[in-house]
Amino acid sequence: MENTAEIINKTIRGRRSIFPPSYIQKEIPVEIIETILENANYAPTHRLTEPWRFMVFRGDSRQKLAHFFMERYKSITAPEAFSQARYEAAGEKVMKSDCVIVINMEVHTDKVPEWEEVAAVACAVQNMWLTATAHDIGAYWSSPGVLDLLGEYLELPENQKCLGMFFMGYHQAPETAARRTPIENKVIWA
Numbered sequence: 001m002e003n004t005a006e007i008i009n010k011t012i013r014g015r016r017s018i019f020p021p022s023y024i025q026k027e028i029p030v031e032i033i034e035t036i037l038e039n040a041n042y043a044p045t046h047r048l049t050e051p052w053r054f055m056v057f058r059g060d061s062r063q064k065l066a067h068f069f070m071e072r073y074k075s076i077t078a079p080e081a082f083s084q085a086r087y088e089a090a091g092e093k094v095m096k097s098d099c100v101i102v103i104n105m106e107v108h109t110d111k112v113p114e115w116e117e118v119a120a121v122a123c124a125v126q127n128m129w130l131t132a133t134a135h136d137i138g139a140y141w142s143s144p145g146v147l148d149l150l151g152e153y154l155e156l157p158e159n160q161k162c163l164g165m166f167f168m169g170y171h172q173a174p175e176t177a178a179r180r181t182p183i184e185n186k187v188i189w190a
């Protein structure tokens with residue numbers, strides 16, 4: 001039987017970005033989504049600002065998110081270049097995912113600099129990603145260049161910023177090794 005250190009090494013090193021084209025149609029039980037969110041809440045946080053905020057889109061509510069990307073395509077496409085197929089494809093990543101969690105950050109500039117809030121949210125997302133991996137759920141953090149507009153569309157409060165989306169789905173992606181250069185190139189033992 002593997003001990004805790006072996007399990008954590010395997011989970012961290014085995015985590016991959018798994019994208020919606022590999023997702024299959026299989027519902028993620030709500031209890032697992034709750035566990036993923038609960039584990040996010042255990043991320044480290046300077047001065048306990050707990051800046052992570054999430055919006056969960058599953059089932060029919062995914063349409064609202066897909067609609068944003070479809071309308072975005074329409075708004076940046078000249079009428080003569082508009083294609084109905086591309087319009088529908090713009091929402092496909094969302095609709096192929098069983099669940100999409102929008103990742104937001106609440107800033108507390110009176111307490112800590114913004115970069116520390118970003119770092120804490122990233123730790124929360126890594127907790128989510130590792131938990132998804134442990135449940136054989138594919139996931140990845142997506143950060144398209146329209147996050148400010150998405151935040152507006154979702155009517156985030158003034159003190160929140162959208163940092164991306166966490167796409168999730170059971171999947172049929174083959175196992176792949178991580179592409180990384182050696183850690184020795186990035187460390188100085190002073």
Ligand SMILES: Cc1cc2nc3c(=O)[nH]c(=O)nc-3n(C[C@H](O)[C@H](O)[C@H](O)COP(=O)(O)O)c2cc1C
Nearest residue numbers: 015016017018019122140141142143144164178179
């Ligand atoms: C903050 C952040 C934002 C990311 N945004 C995107 C993205 O918009 N599109 C994408 O394909 N991958 C995105 N990724 C995933 C990376 O591409 C991925 O982590 C990298 O290729 C390494 O692959 P691995 O996660 O399988 O180890 C993002 C990752 C992070 C940490």
